Amino acid sequence: MSPPIPKPEEEHPSLPTVLIHRLPSFRYTLTSHLEPHFHLVDPLTTAAAATDSARALLCVGPTPVNEGTLNLYPSVRLVVGTSAGLDHVDLAACARRGVAVTSAANAFTEDVADFAVALLIDVLRRVSAGDRFVRRGLWPVQGDYPLGFKLGGKRVGILGLGNIGSEVAKRLVAFGCSVAYNSRSKKPSVPFPYYENAHDLAANSDALVVCCALNDQTRHVVNKDVMTALGKEGVIVNVGRGALIDEEELVRFLVAGELRGAGLDVFENEPNVPKQLFELDNVVLSPHKAVLTPESFRALQDVVFANLEAFFSNKPLVSPVECH
C-alpha cells in the first residue's frame, strides 16, 4: 500500500504556502533556494488541501494562467512569472480579481540580447552553415565557402524597444550598426529613429530583430507586407515569440529567396518547426533557448525569491507587471 500523502500545512505550519503551477511536462528545478523559506506545494504531486488557502502561485515557464486557473485557486493574490514573456498569463483576468503578477524582471534580458545578436551574426556571416560545410568534408572538395555579409554598417530595425530590445540596440551600436525601432510608443529619451509601424521600420532596415511582447496587437505583426518591405536582402531574427511572425509567410518568403535569411529561436507551434526550413542553409534554427544560461537562472531565482518575500511581508513587489 502506498504511504498516505502528507498534508503539507501540518508539516510546515509556519511557512507561507506557494503553489507550483506547471504543466505535467514542465519540471521546476529551482526550488531548493525557496524551500527553507516557503512551503512549496505542487498540486500535481501533493494533496490538494493546501491549495485552498494558498495566496501565491509560482508559474513555471509558459504554463497558462487563465480564468480556469484562478477559479481553481480563489485565494491566490499573487502570480509569480518565471519567463521573460507573459503572454501565457491572462493579465486582464488577474486584474479583474485583484491578483498581482510579477515578471522575471531583467533576469534574462542580457542573455536574450546576446543571443539575438549571435543569430544575426550567424545568419549574415554563415557561421553555422560554414560549420556544416566543414563537417561534411566539403571544404577540400568544393573549395572556398561563399562570402558572408558584414554586420557593421547594417541598418537594424528593432521591433519592441523594451528591456531586451534596448540591450540589443546597445550591442548593435557597438558593432557599428545604425539602429531604429518601433514600440508601443515613441520613447523620448531614446536617440534612435522611431517608426510608427513595423512596415515602415522594415522598409528602412536591412535586418529586423523581433523582441516585442506577444499580445492581440502584435500577433503576426511581421506579416507578408512587412517582409515585402524588408526586401530580398533583408534578414529577420526572432527571439520574442513565434506568433509575432506569420510563420507560413516567412517560410514562403525564405523558400522563394525573397529574404536573405532568418535566425529563429521561437516558432508558432513549438517544438514543431516547419520542415521546409531544415533545407535552408541561410536559416539558423534554435530550440527556444535564448534565455537559458546558469547565470540567468540564478538571477531568476533571486527575483522570484525577492517577489515572494516582499509579498508575504506586505512590501512593494520587486517586479510587478501592469495588469489591465
Ligand SMILES: O=CC(=O)O
Ligand atoms: O522565452 C522565454 C521566456 O519568455 O522566458
